[in-house]
Each structure stands twice: as structure tokens, then as C-alpha cells.
Amino acid sequence: MKSKLFLVLLLTVGLVFSLVSAASAENILVFGSSGDASRLDPGDVTDGESIQRMDNIFEGLVEYEAGSVLIKPCLATSWEASADGTEIVFNLRKGVKFHDGTDFNADAVVFSFARQYDSNHPYNQYGEWAYWGYMFGDVDKMEKIDDYTVKLVLKRPNASIMTSLAMFTVNIVSPTNAEKYKEDAFKHPCGTGPFKFVEWVKDDHITLEANENYWRERAKLDKLIFKVIPDPSARLMALEVGEVQGIEYPNPADFERIKANKDLVLMSQPGMNIGYMAMNTGYGYIDENKNGVRDLDSEPLVKTPGYFEPLTKKKVRQAINMAIDKQSIVDNIYMGTAIKAKNGMPPFMLGYNDEIEDYPYDPAKAKQLLTEAGYPDGFEVTLYVMPVSRPYMFDPPKIGEAIQSYLAAVGITVKFYQVDWGTYLQETEAGNHQMCLLGWTGDNGDPDNFMNVLYGANACSIGAAGNYAFYTNNTVQELLSAALATYDEEKRATYYKKAQEMIHEDAGWVYLAHSTQNIVFRTNVKGYVLNPTSRKFFYPVWIE
Amino acid sequence: MKWYITKRLLMLIPVLLGVSILAFSLIRLAPGDPAVTIAGEHASPQVINSIREKYGLDKPLTTQYWIWLKQVLRGDLGRSIVSNEYVAKEILERFPNTIELTLVSMIFAITIGCIAGIISASRQYSVFDYSFMGLAIFGVSMPVFWLGIMLMMIFGVYLRWLPISGRISMMISFQRITGFYLLDSLITGNFAAFISSLRYLILPSVALSTIPMATIARVTRSSMLEVLRQDFIRTERAKGLPERMVIYKHAVRNAMIPVITVIGLNFGLLLAGAILTETVFSWPGIGRYVVNAVNMRDYPVVQGCVLFFASMFVIVNLLTDIVYVYIDPRIHYG
Numbered sequence: 001m002k003s004k005l006f007l008v009l010l011l012t013v014g015l016v017f018s019l020v021s022a023a024s025a026e027n028i029l030v031f032g033s034s035g036d037a038s039r040l041d042p043g044d045v046t047d048g049e050s051i052q053r054m055d056n057i058f059e060g061l062v063e064y065e066a067g068s069v070l071i072k073p074c075l076a077t078s079w080e081a082s083a084d085g086t087e088i089v090f091n092l093r094k095g096v097k098f099h100d101g102t103d104f105n106a107d108a109v110v111f112s113f114a115r116q117y118d119s120n121h122p123y124n125q126y127g128e129w130a131y132w133g134y135m136f137g138d139v140d141k142m143e144k145i146d147d148y149t150v151k152l153v154l155k156r157p158n159a160s161i162m163t164s165l166a167m168f169t170v171n172i173v174s175p176t177n178a179e180k181y182k183e184d185a186f187k188h189p190c191g192t193g194p195f196k197f198v199e200w201v202k203d204d205h206i207t208l209e210a211n212e213n214y215w216r217e218r219a220k221l222d223k224l225i226f227k228v229i230p231d232p233s234a235r236l237m238a239l240e241v242g243e244v245q246g247i248e249y250p251n252p253a254d255f256e257r258i259k260a261n262k263d264l265v266l267m268s269q270p271g272m273n274i275g276y277m278a279m280n281t282g283y284g285y286i287d288e289n290k291n292g293v294r295d296l297d298s299e300p301l302v303k304t305p306g307y308f309e310p311l312t313k314k315k316v317r318q319a320i321n322m323a324i325d326k327q328s329i330v331d332n333i334y335m336g337t338a339i340k341a342k343n344g345m346p347p348f349m350l351g352y353n354d355e356i357e358d359y360p361y362d363p364a365k366a367k368q369l370l371t372e373a374g375y376p377d378g379f380e381v382t383l384y385v386m387p388v389s390r391p392y393m394f395d396p397p398k399i400g401e402a403i404q405s406y407l408a409a410v411g412i413t414v415k416f417y418q419v420d421w422g423t424y425l426q427e428t429e430a431g432n433h434q435m436c437l438l439g440w441t442g443d444n445g446d447p448d449n450f451m452n453v454l455y456g457a458n459a460c461s462i463g464a465a466g467n468y469a470f471y472t473n474n475t476v477q478e479l480l481s482a483a484l485a486t487y488d489e490e491k492r493a494t495y496y497k498k499a500q501e502m503i504h505e506d507a508g509w510v511y512l513a514h515s516t517q518n519i520v521f522r523t524n525v526k527g528y529v530l531n532p533t534s535r536k537f538f539y540p541v542w543i544e
Numbered sequence: 545m546k547w548y549i550t551k552r553l554l555m556l557i558p559v560l561l562g563v564s565i566l567a568f569s570l571i572r573l574a575p576g577d578p579a580v581t582i583a584g585e586h587a588s589p590q591v592i593n594s595i596r597e598k599y600g601l602d603k604p605l606t607t608q609y610w611i612w613l614k615q616v617l618r619g620d621l622g623r624s625i626v627s628n629e630y631v632a633k634e635i636l637e638r639f640p641n642t643i644e645l646t647l648v649s650m651i652f653a654i655t656i657g658c659i660a661g662i663i664s665a666s667r668q669y670s671v672f673d674y675s676f677m678g679l680a681i682f683g684v685s686m687p688v689f690w691l692g693i694m695l696m697m698i699f700g701v702y703l704r705w706l707p708i709s710g711r712i713s714m715m716i717s718f719q720r721i722t723g724f725y726l727l728d729s730l731i732t733g734n735f736a737a738f739i740s741s742l743r744y745l746i747l748p749s750v751a752l753s754t755i756p757m758a759t760i761a762r763v764t765r766s767s768m769l770e771v772l773r774q775d776f777i778r779t780e781r782a783k784g785l786p787e788r789m790v791i792y793k794h795a796v797r798n799a800m801i802p803v804i805t806v807i808g809l810n811f812g813l814l815l816a817g818a819i820l821t822e823t824v825f826s827w828p829g830i831g832r833y834v835v836n837a838v839n840m841r842d843y844p845v846v847q848g849c850v851l852f853f854a855s856m857f858v859i860v861n862l863l864t865d866i867v868y869v870y871i872d873p874r875i876h877y878g
Contacts, residue, residue: 028714028715030714032709035836038582038626038627039627039628046582046583046587128582128583128591128594128595128598129591130582130583130587130591130595131587133587133588133590133591134587134588134591137588183628186628187629201720201828202634202637202638202828203638203828203829203832203833204710204711204826204828205710205714225714227709227710227714227826228826228828229709229710229826230823230826230832231823231824231826233693234693234696234708234709234824234825234826235709237696237697237700237701237708237709238708238709238826240701241700241701241704241707241708243707243708243709243710243714287589290589290590292588419575420574420575420576420839421576421581421839422575422576422577422578422580422581422841423575423576423577425580426575426576426577426580463589464588464589
């Protein structure tokens with residue numbers, strides 16, 4: 001009896017420890033994500049994790065060319081803008097079906113848009129539609145002309161709207177599915193994309209499978225699984241042993257280990273982002289009518305709570321720019337996972353001004369400028385240090401320390417201030433800071449999404465600022481508004497270049513770096529193309 | 545006994561009421577705004593305001609508490625602000641994961657901890673004693689996070705014996721019924737799934753069991769030593785009872801009361817989620833859930849979870865007290 005029991009025990013232990021690798025004939029890719037999705041409705045998500053699931057289930061009227069932010073047809077086959085630029089007519093693709101078998105048509109397009117902007121729409125109550133107000137505020141309405149033609153009506157010409165239409169926010173959802181699940185539709189995503197939703201085990205994984213009735217060629221992967229592995233070391237180990245075939249956000253400290261492993265391939269590309277230190281130049285406005293625009297007559301400039309005399313002086317800000325060795329920060333803290341920045345938007349974008357010469361690292365000159373500005377002995381200043389790592393800044397505390405020591409060398413004493421992330425954003429938006437570390441990851445690939453949001457005077461509204469230097473230069477704002485109003489790309493580029501010159505001269509920011517986006521795959525994963533927006537499209541991928 | 549249990553359960557009401565007030569006010573005293581977190585970095589103030597209104601966050605705190613309390617009394621913990629899902633449902637989805645992990649690690653901890661404690665006590669100052677107690681100090685002081693990574697490195701990456709992250713192999717299709725994977729795979733007769741979920745359980749439960757195991761070993765040892773010095777043990781030895789009988793039949797049972805207390809406390813603690821272990825091993829348990837919720841300032845989730853944990857803790861303590869009666873007949877609850 002005893003020996004039998006022992007045998008059973010031995011067998012079980014043997015089985016448990018044996019490498020039962022269920023080799024499957026199916027082409028399955030398990031991707032190690034750093035977190036779970038929050039919701040699965042493309043119109044109602046703002047976080048990268050939800051977005052990467054959405055991008056493989058849903059599609060929009062237009063999409064990006066592989067690896068770029070240029071636009072090409074997707075669910076719309078062609079489009080034409082009216083002469084005044086306020087109406088765009090789209091011809092829709094015929095014969096496309098949603099995953100639930102219903103037809104994609106003009107009604108679905110109107111539904112997907114109207115539920116977000118029309119507060120009387122019966123489905124408006126089921127989402128927050130956070131991105132709509134922010135990216136699509138210029139949209140007046142989407143109208144059906146016939147079953148396969150729709151018209152987008154804008155309140156004013158907006159040159160960035162076409163790139164915005166490639167965003168997940170305006171991906172097309174199945175109205176039938178929305179009707180079936182109502183408030184729970186966000187758990188049952190149904191689009192037209194290359195993969196169909198199968199299951200969602202919270203905090204563990206989301207499984208998608210190939211859409212057999214896809215309007216293009218069927219995806220090469222049979223299944224695509226997003227598995228949540230929050231710890232970066234665990235994520236890399238899971239990749240090394242083949243539990244997953246790809247991971248996001250590898251730890252830069254592990255890059256050497258990854259490169260040394262012939263089973264792994266590290267893919268990197270400058271990301272669509274900017275990490276910077278903003279210096280509060282002193283003044284913002286109260287957006288009384290909440291229109292996001294500073295009305296020069298009725299909304300005067302007022303001191304921000306973080307107003308600090310020395311930083312209102314251009315020479316001081318220029319001196320700080322020269323006192324910081326950005327190259328060294330990029331090399332040692334970003335550990336080579338970034339390129340040094342000189343302008344406030346990524347270099348691959350329309351209108352990037354490459355003729356601008358960056359402030360050199362020159363502590364002696366910085367000291368001289370400080371003396372000229374009336375601060376030969378320096379001063380004490382508070383720096384807000386982000387409590388979290390963001391794609392544009394992996395290690396804010398270390399960057400803060402570096403800045404502290406560089407500025408100490410020219411006589412400026414830096415004190416740190418740290419709070420939790422939600423509060424951090426609230427306080428900096430309210431202009432409580434003297435200096436702060438922050439950055440931006442672009443949304444749609446259009447320069448307006450950097451320039452207007454981060455550097456325009458309209459973005460200096462106290463309590464809702466995007467312009468954290470509170471740099472209220474009206475000429476810059478005029479250039480940015482003009483660039484948004486014209487569809488002529490050359491003109492747009494000229495306006496943006498001019499604006500960058502002025503921003504550089506006034507030195508409200510120390511632009512630190514554009515960090516690269518990094519993703520690691522096992523070498524047998526083929527066909528993946530990085531997109532500058534960091535969005536993840538798995539349609540062309542297969543496993544050898 | 546029945547009256548005692550009823551009394552204890554009734555006492556749950558003021559405890560939960562107190563806990564609910566604490567949970568409610570603490571998370572709101574913490575700076576940060578859930579509306580800002582869900583609307584995203586790029587949201588307009590209008591959107592943020594409309595979210596605040598939608599979830600009643602613009603109302604006075606006392607009103608908010610009252611609304612919430614009424615809702616809880618109806619058995620509804622509300623909806624998560626972040627995921628828009630019912631909090632009760634989300635807790636119940638994740639709780640089996642935590643229980644399964646906790647149970648298995650407590651089995652490890654109790655078996656090994658008690659045995660090590662008993663051996664150490666019965667052979668005080670021997671090599672066994674010194675090495676077990678040395679290991680126990682090591683176990684208590686080792687950061688779980690580091691231990692987890694080391695276990696993964698050794699058994700996952702180098703030896704390739706055991707899987708690293710998650711609850712079950714992604715290659716196995718598997719039907720979830722109760723959420724307890726071992727149980728579900730047995731119910732559905734899915735042997736491959738059973739073996740796979742067992743394999744995924746080993747490393748996290750070993751990592752999680754170290755601290756309770758070490759505590760249990762130390763408490764067992766000192767409690768045993770105390771019992772072994774008592775008169776009745778001397779009598780038994782004098783009677784000529786074999787040492788094995790003395791220890792296992794008489795001493796152990798008498799030494800168990802403090803050990804049960806420690807086990808109960810540890811069990812209660814682990815049920816509130818082993819955050820670090822769950823993070824390292826990508827275990828979709830309740831600890832990770834509540835930490836995410838705190839970070840996102842997801843008020844309904846944090847409040848719901850704290851209430852839930854408090855009830856669990858009280859119930860586990862009650863069960864511990866009931867177990868005493870069976871271990872020690874001298875204990876009566878009138």
C-alpha cells in the first residue's frame with residue numbers, strides 16, 4: 001500500500017516538473033503586456049494597454065501607412081474636402097462585415113461618432129469619451145449621405161483632423177453589438193478588424209483569434225493573446241523561456257542581456273514623444289468660458305501660484321538651458337534609449353526645425369548670463385519631480401538629481417517636490433510649480449498635437465494647462481492657429497518652424513530627450529513593424 | 545457556542561461600519577482625483593467635470609458617504625470608476641485566485657513550519673535546531689520580491705522545470721467555473737489543465753509561504769519548549785512513555801494554541817492579497833487589484849475591497865477562535 005502511494009506521488013511530481021510543452025500546430029503569439037486593459041471600447045479608452053488591444057480588433061475610416069504617421073484608406077476608400085475645408089465626404093468600403101456578421105455601412109460610422117459628441121444620443125451615457133472632447137472638438141457632426149457615403153462637418157477648418165481620424169477613438173464599432181450589450185458593450189468588443197475578441201480574464205489575459213471573414217487577407221496568426229506581466233524582470237524571463245513571444249517596456253538595464261541572447265531581437269525607434277523640464281515663466285489666464293482659448297479682452301494674464309521672479313527672466317532660463325549637460329543625461333540615465341532633443345517635437349514630424357542650434361553645455365556662459373540677469377550668487381528653486389516613469393522619462397528622480405547637481409555648479413540650489421501622479425498633474429496644470437519635469441506622448445502624429453497643446457498661449461489656462469512653462473507668447477499662438485487653419489503642408493511647416501525659433505529663443509523649457517520605443521520579440525516572430533505612435537498592430541505578424 | 549458565534553457576527557456590524565468610514569475618508573484624504581486618472585493626461589476640464597458629476601464626486605463628502613452606505617446595505621458595492629464594472633463582481637472574479645494561492649502556501653507553511661518547530665524543540669541546541677532556526681530568520685527577513693525573482697531565475701530560466709508567470713499555460717484551453725483552477729480542471733476532467741495549474745502554483749506559493757513558514761516554525765518551537773518543561777510531561781516521561789508518544793501525542797497538542805493564532809493571523813493577512821508575490825508572478829489576485837485601484841484613485845473599488853478584507857479578517861479570526869475549542873477542551877465560550 002505504502003509503495004503504491006509512493007509511486008503515485010512520484011508520478012505526479014514527475015509530471016509536474018516534466019516539460020509538458022504543448023507544442024501547438026496553431027500560430028499563436030502571446031504578448032507580454034505591462035498591465036491589463038481597463039475597458040474595451042475604442043471610443044472610451046485613454047491608456048496604452050487598452051489601446052493596444054483595440055488596435056487589433058477595430059479599424060477606422062483611415063489608417064497609418066506601416067511604420068509612419070501618413071494616412072491611407074482603410075474603411076473609407078476615398079475622401080474629398082470642401083473648398084473651405086469644413087466638410088469632408090468619405091466613400092465607404094463595401095462588403096465589410098463586423099465580427100458579429102452585420103454589415104459595415106454609413107449607419108455604423110454615424111453611430112460610432114454620434115454616440116461620442118451628441119449628449120442626447122441613447123448610447124452617450126455608456127462612456128466618458130474623454131478623447132473626443134480633446135481631439136475632436138472641432139467636429140460638428142457626422143452625417144449619412146447614403147448607405148456608403150458619409151460627410152464629416154467641421155466647425156472650422158482643422159488640418160490635423162485627417163491624422164486624428166486614424167486614432168482608435170473614432171474606430172468603428174458595431175451598432176448591433178452595442179444595442180445587444182448596452183452598458184456592458186465595453187466587455188464585448190466587436191469591430192471589423194483582423195482579430196476577433198474571444199475572452200478576457202481580468203488582470204491575466206485577453207485572447208483574440210483571427211477574423212476568418214476579414215475584408216483583407218486573413219491574419220497569419222491564429223491567435224493573439226495579451227498576457228499581463230507587470231514586473232519587467234519577470235516579463236523578460238517569460239520571454240527568454242518562451243512563455244511569451246514578445247514583450248513591451250523592457251528594462252533599459254537589461255538591453256545588453258537581450259542583445260547577447262540570439263533568440264531575442266530588440267526593436268527600437270525614436271518615439272513620438274518629448275521629455276522636458278518646464279520653467280514657470282510666471283503668467284497664465286483663467287479660462288472663464290471654458291473654451292480652451294484665451295480671449296484677449298476678457299481673460300487677462302494673472303500670476304500663476306508658482307510665480308517665481310528669477311524664472312520670469314529670459315536670461316536665467318537660457319542660463320539653465322546651458323548649465324545642463326543633456327547629452328550626459330541621455331547617455332547615462334536614458335542609457336542610450338533616447339536621442340537628445342533640441343525642439344519640443346520629434347524630428348520625424350512635419351515642420352520640425354532642424355536649423356535651430358541647441359543651447360550648448362556651457363556652465364561658464366550660464367554663470368555669466370545669471371550675473372547679467374542680476375543673480376550672481378544664484379538662488380533656490382523648487383523642482384517638481386514626477387513620481388512615475390513615463391515612456392518619455394524612465395527615471396525622473398535620477399534626472400532630477402542630475403539637474404540638481406548641474407545647477408548647483410552654477411550656484412542654483414534645487415529642492416525637490418514629489419507627490420503622487422494624479423496630484424502631480426493637477427498641481428502642475430494649476431501652475432503651482434516653479435520648475436517641473438514632464439513630457440508628452442503624441443496622440444495622432446500631427447505637429448499640432450505637440451505645438452498647440454504644449455507651447456501655445458491658449459494652453460496656459462490655470463488649472464488645465466498643457467503649456468507647463470506658462471509661456472504666453474501671442475505671436476507663437478497666432479502662428480500655431482494659422483498652421484491649423486490651412487491644409488497646405490508647406491505653409492504649415494513654415495509656421496511651425498517659425499514658432500520653434502521663438503520658443504527656442506525664449507527658453508521656457510529645457511528639452512531633454514525623445515525616448516525610443518522598445519519592444520522585444522523572439523527571433524522567430526516575423527513581420528512586426530514599429531509605429532512612431534507606439535501603437536501596436538499585429539495584423540502582419542506571424543511565427544516561423 | 546451558538547450564542548457566542550451570533551454575538552461575534554453581530555459585532556461585525558460596528559467593525560464594518562468603522563472600517564467603512566475609515567476606508568471612505570482615507571482614500572479621499574489622499575491627494576489625487578479619479579476623474580483625472582480615467583480621463584487621461586490629455587483630457588479637457590469639461591470632460592473631467594462631467595466624469596465627477598457622473599460618479600457623484602462633486603457632492604459633499606457626507607452625502608457621498610451616505611449614498612454609498614445605502615448602496616452597500618442593499619448589497620451593492622457600486623461600480624469601478626476605471627473599468628465601469630461592478631466591484632463585487634470584480635472582487636469575486638479575483639478572489640478565488642488569491643484563495644487558491646493562499647491555501648497552497650499555507651499548506652506548505654504549516655506542514656514544514658510545524659515539523660521544523662517540533663524537531664527544533666525536541667532536539668534543542670542540536671544541529672537541526674540551529675539550522676532550522678537560522679533558516680527561519682533567513683525566511684522572515686528575505687524580501688519576497690527578491691526571493692520570487694531568484695526562484696524564477698533558478699527553476700524557470702536555468703533549470704526550466706517550472707513556469708514563471710500567470711496561472712495556467714496559455715496553450716491550454718480551459719473552462720472556468722468556480723475560478724479555482726485546480727477544482728475547475730478536476731470538475732471538467734481536464735487533466736492537462738490540472739497539471740498545468742499545479743505547475744504554475746508551485747513557485748508563487750513557495751515564495752509566499754516563507755514568511756508564515758518561518759513565523760510558524762519559531763512559534764511552534766518556543767511553545768513546544770514551554771510545554772516540554774511542564775510537570776505533566778515529566779510525569780509522562782517518568783511513567784516510561786516513549787519520547788515519540790510524549791512529543792507527538794501530548795506535547796504537540798498542548799503547544800498548538802499559539803500556533804493556531806499565528807496561522808489564523810497569517811491566513812487573514814494573505815487573504816488580503818500578497819501584493820508583491822502577485823506582482824512578481826503575474827498572479828491576477830486581489831492584492832494587485834486593490835493596489836492598482838489605490839493608484840488610480842478608484843474610490844468604489846478601494847472602499848469595497850477594504851470592507852471585504854475586514855469581513856474576511858474578522859471571519860478568519862472567528863474561525864480561529866472556534867478551532868481553539870476543539871484543540872483545547874478547557875476553552876469554553878459561554
